Amino acid sequence: MGKLWLALLAGLAVTPAQAAAVKDALVVDLPGDVATMDPQLQWDTDSYTVYRNIFDNLVTRDSTGKIVPQVATAWHYTDDKTIVFDLRTDIKFQDGTPLTPADVVFSVQRIIDPAFRSPQLSQFNQIASADVTGPSQVTLHTKTPYPALLAQLVKLSIVPKAYVQKLGNQGFNQKPMGSGPYRLQDWQRGVQSVLAANPAYWRGKPPFATVTFRAVPDTATRIADLRTGRADITRGLSPDDAIALKSEHALKVLSVPTERVAYLFINAEAGPTKDVRVRQAIAMAIDRDTLITALQQGYAKPVNIVLTPANFGYVSDIPGWPYDPARARALIKEAGAEGAKLQFLTSPAYDRRLNEAVQQMLGEVGLKVEIVTMDQATYLKRRQGTPQEAGSLSQGRWSCACQDADGVIFPLFRSGSIWSKYSNPAFDAAVDAARSVLDPAKRLAEYHKAFTILREDVPGVGLFQDVAIYAARTNLQWTPTANEAFFVMDMHWTP
């Protein structure tokens, strides 16, 4: 035992020599396998990471987060509910057939068809219809004026109409084919997916001949894979993993502040937290600076509201609650909530350390927090259930992958939403107004109102802006983005 340990320690100090030669292949370690290859079905991170490299989108985001053309070259609104897209004519699918407006219309109609039962339906169901309106033109109609439309279209993959109809939905899910930089070469379910470069890709020659996405559920094993050169890049590391990897010469840590906000949900409709004073006390009991410096080791940025600066609608002039345990204790005493028991619902998907740190901080101001860990499905059932079922507290890491406040505070706090355990007509009016006007200035003004209300009512506390951490071989060049997209086309080996 002791000897084994010595041997291990010795091994940890040195990294085995790596073949420095530039490879023509890229190997990615992901936590899981692709669930569906059909880009209009599952939207979990692992599936997303793989299949989005096979397809193109109508619009995309550049490295600064701005929405820029991809299949569409330009777009304009003809009225509040109608938007016209001009399309490129030089894009070919991987089987050589051209990408036409009919394919774009088919892609939209397919995902909004209730009979198709796409899990992504709620992201696109504001679209009423799509029509071909010219040889290289498509027109979309929305049910109401819908400012988040372009942000949602960033995630809509364009699928080939004729090919999908020929193979059927199930066949397409097995053998997907798109117009993107890579095509599916081999898919061993549960093991790995291998993509091969599409040499005729319209945006240029893809950087690697093949890209292999392996399913490796355990983070410690993924790191071992990186250290031995079995994998070139992996995602989803913790700040502590990043610190541990800093001494490895063959590896580097890539990180980027994301649109994902870490927040503490506080139930405003049931239990001791129904009293707004208790909620305000909780906001003042949490030492967010220490969470960021000690727990996140700097891999996080402070936020004043439940939103990140990477989202549209972020307002920086609303002050966050200060860390003031003495005032928090006094408020709790005033509310008669000393020693009140709060259930903190969570699942293994959320950072255990943050839960326990919050538990201690609230304990110090006189609240008894009980952490209840359930598996993810049970957790969702309770968290999204009635206010009585939802517990008093929980941690969240929210991203709508749309970089818009509408995708964050609307589902989290609008009354009637499954996540919301809070109701304030003035807040509802503000977020409703912000989602049905197109003018950005007017929307921003509504969000300012909404966040001012949230600050006083505290149905949740923004903890920090999450930072996505990746580890890669030193000679892999890539700049990760705030929306956590993983486009292989943007990576390359340095010679």
Add this chain to the structure above:
Amino acid sequence: MPRHIAGRVGQALVAAFGVLSIVFVVLHLSGDPTLLLVPPDASAAQIAELRHALGFDRPLLAQYLAYLGQLAHFDLGQSLVQRAPVAVILAARIPYTVELALAALAVAIGLGLPAGIAMAVWRGRPAARLLAVVVLAGQSLPTFWSGILLILLFGVTLGWLPTSGADSASSVILPAVALGLVTMAGFARMMRIAMLDELGRDYVAAARARGLSRGAAILRHVLRNAAIPVVTIAALEIGNLLAGAVIVETVFAWPGIGQLAMQSIAARDFLVVQAVVLFVSLVYIGMNLLADLAYAWIDPRIRRGP
């Protein structure tokens, strides 16, 4: 005798049916996959709509009968998450699972039997005690820890074996060792007792009187007599090796059905979980039926049993 076998087979099928029913009820009590299938910003109405479309708002009994009806046509159904036939998903994993189970069994038997023999021969000596500690050591460490230590030592530090995956012939070695060390103790224990038994018999003395070396005589008899207990223990362990290797499969990224079952439970992908359970229980029951029949054949007194 044939009637007896038919009875046993019938009872075994009832047991498999029991397993399936237990798992069906427990699974459905634990909720349904609708909430995991929709994006986080879905509305309550959209969720209710999807739940209805998937049929999870029907009474449990109706769902159960529908499932049995499907099974009666040898149809395992479609995975809700992967939108592919369950049979295809399961079939992709079975070769890996069988490979790992057999390799782990080989490790357990290959190390366990010699260790058991040595422990019997050296009985009472310090060497036997030491061996007992070594044999039990594998059973006394959590695999989520021993697994990562094996990866760090043989994969990272020494660089002898792959750290994860199932893509080369040597990939199976580390997970098989991690799993086999846990199972080894059972075989060693059984072998030691069988060996002690033999050492106390008259024929050992007789064999030696005939001039046969003691070792050869003992080994031949012991191995013959131990064959059936070995099969019995292997039969008992097979269920655990097939789908209970959840943690080892997770640590080593081995794409077996244990991992599939865990992921499917987490995703509430009911039909996949049920298919895994059905597969494992049929294999388990089949193996034990064979072991029972072998016993009955050897020792007729047991035949009157259930």
Add this chain to the structure above:
Amino acid sequence: MRRPPPAILLLLAILAGFVVMALAAPLLAPYDPLHQSLLARLRPPGTALRAGRFLLGTDDLGRDLLSRLIFGARASLAVAASSVAVSLATGSLLGLLSGWRRGWSEIVIMRLVDSMLSIPAILLAVLTVAVLGPGFVKLVLVLGLTRWPRYTRVAYAQTLQVAALPYIRAAEMAGCRPWRILLRHILPNIAGPLLVVATSEFGLMILFEAGLSFLGLGIQPPTPSWGSIMSAGRDYVARAWWLTVFPGAALFLLVLSVNLLGDWLRDRLDPRSATR
């Protein structure tokens, strides 16, 4: 009864040591096992700070590892002992019943045993935790209710043998009440083998709790158990070895001692090896 050999006495002493550690945890632990200091995270063994001296270092929330280890013995031992008690009681009762009554109860119970044994225990445990939710009592119930068939098998086989003995038949003829025969005559005769199963299950249960902790469904934080300390420390295998090595060593020593004791018991009770 022969005096146990010194090696066995040593094992018993180790076990007793762990039990004392669990019972007297508040007296033995130098610090509050739950008190975090986020600015003193992951300090190596022997670190001395203003807050005190951390003999075994601190964990990822800056808590004293030694104190957590001492308190962790409580949760680990309590889960194992209670779940063994639940499964031993349930399993033996059903085994006695099916071996004594035979007939339908035998068929139903033993097929149920087959069914239960054919589902890998870890899957069944994860499923039941999903339904019941976490917590100490529920964890004990989950473990107890998934492990009883092992005892039933042994109790059943032993009861079959013992019930066929002439003196039991004689007692039955003499009009002794069945439950009296079961408790007074049969149970004492089959207790030995059941005890052997219980010892090996005890070690398994400790590992099982650790495994469920690894899957995030074990003892609830912040209460420490050896399994939960290890599964949390596993993220730091390279950076903070002490987080897994110390609880791992304690767990190893405990489970190994229990298993060695079990093997010794088995030897003492097995009539075949006793002939030698």
